[in-house]
Amino acid sequence: MDMMVSSLQQQRAITDQLRREAGIKRIPVSQAVEDIIKYITEHEQEDCLLVGFSSQKVNPFREKSSCAVL
Template sequence: MSNNSANNSLVLLHKSVKQLRLEAGIRRMKVSQAASDLKTFCLQNASKDPLLMGVPSNDNPFRPPKSCALF
């Protein structure tokens, strides 16, 4: 292995170690707690969700166009 190749490998290893240390320092929460928080958020905001409550027809930009006739 050439000296340049060894240096490149060493640089990549240092970057990997730096990234792993960064990820190890991230604060984590349990999946059960995250799921509980998500469920609570969804239930609290269900009344504002247009997918659950529907969109008022006058605010719906995708409503079918009304036909008009010119006389």
């Protein structure tokens, strides 16, 4: 009996999730790609991977020194 109740609750949760997903506004892929390209071109001057870092100290990807003086 408990197994049937938990299965029913699980199915209701899945149904609720599918209803929420069905209500999401969708856009065509072509429009999404245009939006992504627009965003990238507007923010390319802020992209450190494209323009680099102003100094090594602000680079979070630099190799850390493994030697420490105590």
